[in-house]
Amino acid sequence: DAKTTQPTSMDCAEGRAANLPCNHSTISGNEYVYWYRQIHSQGPQYIIHGLKNNETNEMASLIITEDRKSSTLILPHATLRDTAVYYCIVRVATGANSKLTFGKGITLSVRP
Amino acid sequence: GAVVSQHPSWVICKSGTSVKIECRSLDFQATTMFWYRQFPKQSLMLMATSNEGSKATYEQGVEKDKFLINHASLTLSTLTVTSAHPEDSSFYICSARDSKGRLGANVLTFGAGSRLTVL
Numbered sequence: 528d529a530k531t532t533q534p535t536s537m538d539c540a541e542g543r544a545a546n547l548p549c550n551h552s553t554i555s556g557n558e559y560v561y562w563y564r565q566i567h568s569q570g571p572q573y574i575i576h577g578l579k580n581n582e583t584n585e586m587a588s589l590i591i592t593e594d595r596k597s598s599t600l601i602l603p604h605a606t607l608r609d610t611a612v613y614y615c616i617v618r619v620a621t622g623a624n625s626k627l628t629f630g631k632g633i634t635l636s637v638r639p
Numbered sequence: 640g641a642v643v644s645q646h647p648s649w650v651i652c653k654s655g656t657s658v659k660i661e662c663r664s665l666d667f668q669a670t671t672m673f674w675y676r677q678f679p680k681q682s683l684m685l686m687a688t689s690n691e692g693s694k695a696t697y698e699q700g701v702e703k704d705k706f707l708i709n710h711a712s713l714t715l716s717t718l719t720v721t722s723a724h725p726e727d728s729s730f731y732i733c734s735a736r737d738s739k740g741r742l743g744a745n746v747l748t749f750g751a752g753s754r755l756t757v758l
Binding site for chain 2: 559561563565568569570571572573576614618619620626627628629630631632
């Protein structure tokens, strides 16, 4: 799996956009970028994933650079409930037994 | 949406006893489930891959005789911590992938986790 690098932590004000960066300079052509988050003492929650095009869903937007070496997860209007550890994971999509390996993630703190 | 249920959500047991944790996919079939362990202030560590109808695949350093995994149906996998000791106290989390891939490529749904405390 391609390695990802994320800052250790960041914070943002409630109601503002939270932009969470991720570097994956060794990503292969068939590897997707996945984002999950883990709120304290809960199981991880899937947020979004993409291959090379920007993606948007009801939770967030994913912006992938043209060279695919980095990406940014955007929470457009952060709320206090978005405080969590966010994991950026790069993995191939195929393979029945493909597994997700979690790094340390970035701790997002949303302040009132 | 896809839901994975874990039971129990927390358990306290005496040292030397065995504890079973269940992981169920409620509205989809999962031929493959994954078991993770998480210690305080650390990230999730993959323990094993649970395959329906066959033996689980364990990650390096995880004792298969201590952490028994059974995946007897397309919606249920169990993790049994045998002869538990205080160092086994941790947060155990399972995840599953929809066999039909309706959620998207390689997207996993996670359970809420089971917190084990061994006295």
